[in-house]
Amino acid sequence: MDELLGGHLRTLREAAATGRLPGRAELDDCRAAGALAAERGASVRALVETALAMAESVSPVPLPALRRTVSALMEGYENAQRSALRQEESARREFVDDLLQGRADRLAERAEHFGLRLAETYVVAVARPAGAARPAGIPGTPGTSGTAGGAATAAGPGDGELAGEAEGTARRIEDALVARFGSHNVLVAVRDGTLVCVAPGSLTVANGEFTHHVRQAFAPGWRVGLGRAHRGPGGVVTSYREGANAIELGDRLGLRAPVLKAADLLVFPVLLRDRAAIEDLVTSVLSPLLEARGGPEPLLATLEAIFASQGNQTAAARRLGVSTRAVTYRLERIRRLTGFSPDDSTQRFTLETAVLGARLLDWPAHPLH
Structure with a gap:
């Protein structure tokens, strides 16, 4: 940590000697040092404590300069954290999009990072809040055409109750499921105006827990479609389509049940x-x-x-x-x-x-x- 904060110490010594406050270049150096500390996994507490400890070696301590350098260090640290989160969310959305469309580019390797073992059997639950638009173009759905829903979006116009709070809702539900079932068992994401939950077929209670949280998060009128259990990455795609199709069939048939199982509706695709x-x-x-x-x-x-x-x-x-x-x-x-x-x-x-x-x-x- 000390080598990262060498510029911070030089800036304080110069301020103590000249009375001049640090300029833009010195503060940019501090921001860069804070960002590098975040990338190396240091805690913000360790960063600030080291900066304050270094300041004690300067006499007299230039408090206005110290305040500015520490603030710049924390700003750089926080910016790096936000950037890392944005990159993680972007990678997550890309992975979910590839998974649900069946694009297999390093899918199994990436799945491990997000807590899934794709060799297992999985069930996909699709939750749609009241008033949300239907997912577009799910193959095999009566009255629709096209590919598997187009590009994944976090939320957008017409997404109804999911708009604006989609990612936050998904994350809260996923945190609750992970706390109960573990990080290598569930994945919750937002896609095409719906919440999607991927869980092992052997963990049937996860679907009930997901539905419970959906009921709490959305106003009356929500619906959950449950696909059947299928194995492998292609099985996840199939189960996802079955869950989305179950909601579509429920709408067309005027079914009142809020939870619709694809296994109970097999006769309709046959028709x-x-x-x-x-x-x-x-x-x-x-x-x-x-x-x-x-x-x-x-x-x-x-x-x-x-x-x-x-x-x-x-x-x-x-x-x-x-x-x-x-x-x-x-x-x-x-x-x-x-x-x-x-x-x-x-x-x-x-x-x-x-x-x-x-x-x-x-x-x-x-x-x-």
């Missing part, structure tokens, strides 16, 4: 895999509802409520906020228009699949060709 078939089903079964007075939406909502209530008309009426008689009337209208009834087991499956397909395809708002 969409043959888009021509599902369009034909929706058109063939549900297009007669377009002739209903008041449009098809009340009848579609009634079918959804009936399916969610396992056929119980009273429970469905409560869900809809209407009378049981109104539900009975609507079901009869559906039977007359379509020829299908949810009371028949075979027809019920056809109707339910058609309604799910309609929600996935955003029909009738977007007519099918």
Whole structure:
């Protein structure tokens, strides 16, 4: 430390001899010395104590000069610390972007630095606060196209509740998870207006803990999508896409649950895999509802409520906020228009699949060709 502060001592001796306060060049030298001390891992306390100890060898001690040199030393130290943090955050954002897009340039080596062992199996949870924009272009998501979300951003216009406080929220949640599960088990980051949590598949409790902190951090309306467990860097990408897609499917289907598991929604990508078939089903079964007075939406909502209530008309009426008689009337209208009834087991499956397909395809708002 003494060799770093040689300029500081010379400046004090000159000030004591001439009464002249240190100039810009001397203070710049002190700032450089403070920055170098930070880069070498010295504590700010050790830096200041060494500077004060050196000042004791100067007589008389030029207090105004001492104040300026110590201030410059601390300024240089703090600037170096901030620069190191910015570089670390930049490297972190780049790593997260590469990880979630599957770019493999030294990925495993870099992952160790951020606490991940990519040979393991991982689960990715994606949390979206209320009002935040959907992640753009997640492959495999109904109604989207493009690559895996484009460039990662810390936050930006349209990111809703994440804007401005995104990184701070992510860091607080990650600190809490690291304190409980250890630094080599979780990674929390911000990407495309969502919080992303990567955790080992064997550490299932981490997903619940992450959801708990999301609930505390965001206003009602937040959602968490949980991907399935997959192995390796490619598995992280797949799980991330599944989590984001689960939120997208929940929105399209009008699901109320705040936590959506990709494993519970596997049937919907299957439905969409043959888009021509599902369009034909929706058109063939549900297009007669377009002739209903008041449009098809009340009848579609009634079918959804009936399916969610396992056929119980009273429970469905409560869900809809209407009378049981109104539900009975609507079901009869559906039977007359379509020829299908949810009371028949075979027809019920056809109707339910058609309604799910309609929600996935955003029909009738977007007519099918």
